[in-house]
Amino acid sequence: MAKPKHRLDLSSTLLSFFSLAINCAQALQTACTNPLLSPLSVPPKQSPLLVEDDSVSLDIPNLPWTHPPLCSTSFSDIPGEKLCVFSSSSYNFGAGVSFLTTPETAAGLVAAADKAADQWAERRHFKPQEEIQHPDLPYAIITIPGKGKGVIATRKINRFETIMRSFPALIADNAFFPREEEEEAGVKFKVTEGGTRKATPVGQSVGAKGFVKARRYYQRALEQLGDKQRVLDLARSRKGEMHVLEDVIRTNAFGMTVNGRDCKGLYPEIARMNHACDPNAFPRFTSKDLVMSAVATRDIMPGEEITISYIPLGMPTSYRAKSLGNWHFNCTCALCTAPAEARDASDSRRERLMELFYAMQDSETQYDALIDWTREFIELAQVERLITKIGEYYQVFMKLYYDKGDPESAKKYGEAALYFAEIFSDPEGGFCTSLREDLQVVEKVLAETKAKSG
Structure with a gap:
């Protein structure tokens, strides 16, 4: 079958599975498709936010900040670029939020945060769970021996059900932190650095004065929260x-x-979920309202701990x-503590x-081999319960079948x-x-083909 004239313009990032530090282990975790890395689609709105901090008026209608912003140009490698602390202690029923970012980005965050106001008439999900446990919630936050705080199911939770929703306590630009690849520590999802920022020594933030000055900004962001304990109680x-x-952010934040x-986003309720290498939940970020949700990846029984993965899924044991x-x-999760024979079998499948992933993308791969390998790949992914990555896999399959001249299979994938x-x-x-868009x-190619044949 001849290749169609139209070609998909898929992001090359999808195929860069070995680009991060742990090359082999991260081959099945693409940065561009992680729900925590999706760009905020709300455009920055022009507002009185874009001013010097000493000229801000807190009496301007609809301006959400409850404190004057604290700004500096010391954190960025871009000459004159300003990063500030913006806080609203009244956000989220008085729990508060702080943004450490540029004024332009903060304006966009405000536009998204405003949309969350009407999202739920009763936001019981966001009340202090250690103090108030609602009987209709599907989860409870409790102390789990050997793990500290954790989350358990209080009733059966069905696959794909939204378990929990959490508003941010803080969103901080990565300019306030060292380059991730230069330190042993990380965040729950490693962020790919953009631009041409220069590397800086471990323990320093970007900018010559950044390390010392950052402490003042962290303290200001913390002090201006309505509920500081919501953050300080985290691991x-x-x-x-x-x-x-900074310690709390590095331990609990999502990229x-x-x-x-x-940026790094701190969502205290979702952060209460402990790690498992074969988790039963997945964190999902929605840009329209800045909400982080936990979605069940399979049925969860009452009393079962609800877990997420702090690392990319699909890694072998080592x-x-x-x-x-x-x-x-x-890690003492079921996958890591399984008998050696079971762990070895899982590692072999992964x-x-x-x-298979790389073999399928070889330009010399024949169409018949692609079909066989696709079937084998899907079977292995199902055995390893990598359901949250199916969307990523199928997007790659769509491109491969399209390039082989099979737009019908491309559409199916x-x-x-x-869907996923x-x-x-x-x-x-x-x-x-x-x-x-793809x-x-x-569909356009299929329609043109049908018109020509019919």
């Missing part, structure tokens, strides 16, 4: 002179991209252990998935990719948007 994993808020800026060293604990992406990713984010290309 810490670093030692030394690091500010307590995300907001208006093109790499690579998982290395990555989890960032949190200074040895290594085979990596082999594209539609399946979008809308469950586990931001529906308005970059991944889902690109999938819809499907339009495929």
Whole structure:
């Protein structure tokens, strides 16, 4: 079959599975499709936010900040670029939020945060769970022996059900932190650095004055929260002179991209969920309201602990252990403590998935081999319960079959990719948007083909 004239313009990032530090282990975790890395689609609105901090008026209608912003140009490598602390102690029923970012990005965050106000008439999800346990919630936050705080199911939770929703306590630009690849510590999802920022020594923030000055900004961001304890009660994993808020962020934050800026988002309720290498839940960020949700990846029984993965899914045992060293604990999840024979079998399947993924993309791969390998790949992914990555896999399959001149199969995989992406990713984010655009290309080719033949 001849190749169609139209070609999909899929992001090359999808195929860069070995680009991060742990090459083999991260071969099945693409940064561009992670729901925590979807760009914030709300454009920055022009507002009185874009001013010097000493000229801000807190009496301007609709201006959400409850404190004057604190700004500096010391954190960025871009000459004159300003980063500030913006806080609202009244946000989220008085729990508060602080943004450490540029004024332009903060304006966009306000536009998204405003949309959350009407999202739920009763936001019981966001009340202090240690103090108030609602009988209609599907979960409870309790102390789990050997793990500290954790989350358990209080009733049966069905696959794909939204378990919990959490508003941010803090969103901080990565300019306030060292480069991730230069330190042993990390965040729950490693962020790919953008731009041409220069590397800086471990323990320093970007900018010559950044390290010392950052402590003042962390303290201001913390002090201006309405409920500081919501943040201070979270786990810490670093030692030394690091500010307590920076420690909490590095231990508990999720990576995300907001208006093109790499950031870390702190969502205290979701952060209560402990790690498992074969988790039963997945964190999902929605850009329209800045909400982080936990979505069940399979049925969860009453009394079962609800877990997420702090590291990319699909890693073999040795690579998982290395990555989890960032949190200074040895994983005792069911996958890591399974008998050696079972662990070896799982590792073999995951290594085979990596082999297949690259073999399928070889330009010399024949169409018949592609069909066989696709079937084997899907079977292995199902055995390993990598359902949250199916959308990523199927998007790649869509491109491969399209390039082999089979737009009908490409459409099938594209539609399946979008189905799973809308469950586990931001529906308005970059991944889902690109999938819809790619499907339009495929459908156009199919329509043209049908018109010519008929």
